Amino acid sequence: MSIPHGLLALLDQRPMYGYQLRAEFERATGATWPLNIGQVYTTLTRLERDGQVVGQATDEEGRQRYEITAVGRETLRTWFTDPVTLGDRPRDELAIKLALAALSPGLDVQAVVQNQRVATMQRLQELTRLKRDAPTPSAEDLAWTLVLDNLRYMAEAELRWLDHCEGALARVRPPTAPPTSDPDPDAASDLATDPTQESLR
Amino acid sequence: MSIPHGLLALLDQRPMYGYQLRAEFERATGATWPLNIGQVYTTLTRLERDGQVVGQATDEEGRQRYEITAVGRETLRTWFTDPVTLGDRPRDELAIKLALAALSPGLDVQAVVQNQRVATMQRLQELTRLKRDAPTPSAEDLAWTLVLDNLRYMAEAELRWLDHCEGALARVRPPTAPPTSDPDPDAASDLATDPTQESLR
DNA sequence: GGTGCCATGTAACGCGTTACATGATTAT
DNA sequence: ATAATCATGTAACGCGTTACATGGCACC
Missing domain, CATH: 1.10.287 (Helix Hairpins)
Incomplete structure (x- = not known):
């Protein structure tokens, strides 16, 4: 679910076309996870179908910019507000x-x-x-x-x-040898500093 | 890719049928990520198509056990041998x-x-x-x-x-106030203990 | 005239999820 | 009786990847 939301976040800054979105996405995330260009277009198509973005008329160079809608902005707001849970992963x-x-x-x-x-x-x-x-x-x-x-x-x-x-x-x-009673250095290591004990700020 | 390999690993212990595989999988992983039963069957179908498992004849209670093949065992071996890389994630x-x-x-x-x-x-x-x-x-x-x-x-x-x-x-x-020169406790925190400095054992 | 980048797509496929449907057996 | 559990599947859909196809444009 990262890509639809990520594209929405980029389009929230200004309207962009597909090729540009990939470049911006990879610039934003450091190209750690390269983004396939084909998927950008299919995702844009789905986002438009769902009313999250609207495609503008293609310009003189044949590029089609998309802009975010009010629906898309609302989706984006809840994405940023709601934390990522274990179930999402x-x-x-x-x-x-x-x-x-x-x-x-x-x-x-x-x-x-x-x-x-x-x-x-x-x-x-x-x-x-x-x-x-x-x-x-x-x-x-x-x-x-x-x-x-x-x-x-x-x-x-x-x-x-x-x-x-x-x-x-x-x-x-x-x-190898079962109960040699050797000093196991890891036996009590566990999580050394337990942040659970800190207060929830 | 965890599920096909995971099912292979379970079938490497003994032949099992789909419902059983889900139970064993969730028991093995602590039911952290619940496994959908429908996917077990579709995955078994694909694994059989790819020659990784073979389905036995359904027994008298209508259960169909699958067993791993030599191909499947080889797949499993490389899965365990090859480490998980960033690109896999x-x-x-x-x-x-x-x-x-x-x-x-x-x-x-x-x-x-x-x-x-x-x-x-x-x-x-x-x-x-x-x-x-x-x-x-x-x-x-x-x-x-x-x-x-x-x-x-x-x-x-x-x-x-x-x-x-x-x-x-x-x-x-x-x-709020830009350059108050307050003591920033996090400024030098970074990764406190850098395990990179340890030797590769 | 190629090579490479810009720019837009489509096709095929696997993984994963939710939901739905069907029966048998077991427990209350 | 009926509700839960066992057991097997199908359908629809989204996400993600690789590969392929198409054109324009610039650079050498």
Whole structure:
């Protein structure tokens, strides 16, 4: 549902045509998730059918600008107001994969975790490099730098979760020697700082 | 792509029929993302068409069990081996929303951030409550507790990112008095512990 | 005269969701 | 009896992707 709403948000600034919308969308989000141009047109068609936008007459260069309607502005308002909930999100493929891996008898789950850990670590390093090369967000760069930060925060959390998984798996499926009573450094790690204890401001 | 692979992973344990697959899938993942039963059957049909599973003859009670094929096992193997990359993931609606909100002139972005912050905080508290009521993962509960932990880690990261956004937005769009030279507690916070500096094990 | 970018689309397909329909068995 | 659960499906639709097709225009 990001694309229809995203296009509405861009059209709320000024009327635009399809090709332009893709460019603006990718500029706004840092081209992290490239937007297929074909989908822009099909989405615009659906938005027009639903009364969220109206297409203007094609100009002398054959471009057709769309403008947002009052209905579209209302849709946009509620989109910005209503928070994103768990139910809105798609299934996390990695979480499902690891859960099912943990239930697969013949499988080396720890290898799965480690493979993912290397990949996530590399992604985080790449994201950190990008962050380093694009510092001090000015007003126009703010949007995509926030997206970049989001990816970094999520990759970092994923890493910590993978380490947590490694520990939990080792605890339940003893790796080599079962009860050596070795000092497990991850045994009490969990979420170190629990923000739940903060007040809801 | 989680569902086809997930069903394959379950069928790799033993042959099952559709209704059973849904129950097992939800048991494995903690029913976090409820699985529609209709989709199980359509997915099984596609998997059979692609040679990943074969349907057995319906038994005396009218149930049709499916079993995984060699092709399916190979698909499963690469699924577990190949890590999940950024390109595999869908667009993060929240990141896109906030990016576009930051570019919307008339909009109160901070209100958007705060609305989301309250919602995410409540979700994290709910998840923490669930975690508290389901302690010490045994072997069979391990999978879904890991999923639950994943959600907690991600919600916590989302909270931290939202706080980061709040600070970054305040820095670029000065809230009330522009350069009061107040001590900004978030100015240097960023990612406190950068796991990038750890070694790739 | 190609190569590449601008600009607009269509077709085919998979994934995912909601809703609907149909029967059998089981429990109250 | 009837309500819930088991069990299997179909229909319609939206989102998303890849691939393909069509033209104009600029640059070399």
